[in-house]
Amino acid sequence: MPEVRHTPVAPTRTQRLASGGEIEAHRHDDHQIVYAGRGVLAVTTGAGSWVAPATRAIWVPAGTVHAHQAHGDLELHLVGLPARENPLRLDGPAVLSVSPLLRELIIEHTRTEDDDSPEGTRLRAVLLDQLRISVQQPLHLPTPADPVLRRVCALLSADPADSRTLALLGREVGASERTLSRLFAGDLGMTFPQWRTQLRLHRALVLLAEQTPVTQVANRCGWSSTSAFIDVFRRAFGHTPGTHLR
Numbered sequence: 001m002p003e004v005r006h007t008p009v010a011p012t013r014t015q016r017l018a019s020g021g022e023i024e025a026h027r028h029d030d031h032q033i034v035y036a037g038r039g040v041l042a043v044t045t046g047a048g049s050w051v052a053p054a055t056r057a058i059w060v061p062a063g064t065v066h067a068h069q070a071h072g073d074l075e076l077h078l079v080g081l082p083a084r085e086n087p088l089r090l091d092g093p094a095v096l097s098v099s100p101l102l103r104e105l106i107i108e109h110t111r112t113e114d115d116d117s118p119e120g121t122r123l124r125a126v127l128l129d130q131l132r133i134s135v136q137q138p139l140h141l142p143t144p145a146d147p148v149l150r151r152v153c154a155l156l157s158a159d160p161a162d163s164r165t166l167a168l169l170g171r172e173v174g175a176s177e178r179t180l181s182r183l184f185a186g187d188l189g190m191t192f193p194q195w196r197t198q199l200r201l202h203r204a205l206v207l208l209a210e211q212t213p214v215t216q217v218a219n220r221c222g223w224s225s226t227s228a229f230i231d232v233f234r235r236a237f238g239h240t241p242g243t244h245l246r
Helices: 100-109 118-132 147-158 166-173 177-188 192-209 214-220 226-237 241-245
Strands: 013-017 022-027 031-045 048-052 056-060 066-081 094-097 140-142
Touching: 031 100, 031 192, 048 056, 048 094, 048 192, 066 100, 066 192, 100 118, 140 192, 147 166, 147 177, 147 192, 166 177, 177 192, 192 214, 192 226, 214 226, 214 241, 226 241
Parallel strands: none
Antiparallel strands: 013 066, 022 066, 031 048, 031 056, 031 066, 048 140, 056 094
């Protein structure tokens, strides 16, 4: 297993990554807010993956081993916070809603790396106030620990359009529908339909970041129709896939 890079201080800065670019697994002694002003960001930890478009940010607590991947040309805004500052009181990664005001605060605050000026300090204080009232969003795709469940999740990850029932998937991996249902609830904390919807939304964000047409995204991610995809996407993100593409 490769050694995980340890960077004690989480930087505050703007960084650009080309589509497909990665930042390898690392950890900080500080907390970090990770926000994509353009493109779609995927953050992966041992517990699963989080995907965030421009209306969301990702909270990465101090000490969490994590890696970044860019989908579409990524404009990455990083905000480091000392471990003693935890405005969200969260000890695990989370996806947060980003209001128009919070978006502008993050972008402005990350223009200058680690700005300790009086203006920068005031801006940071307002940013922390906005973080405290931000809402968590259910965009986490957990990674299963159970080996049988891993096989089921791998089948669906390879083809999110796979529409087989849990019973049919169970036949392939040698487990009953009842056993798999129990594993989804106990291991991942969600039902099978909830996990599959999360997987499809994650894949849809990636495809949209690559400028894939909405109809193709709906088809490749397993929705029965484009309108069904648009409805689920709007309820999850507050806007349509077409708006997201623009």
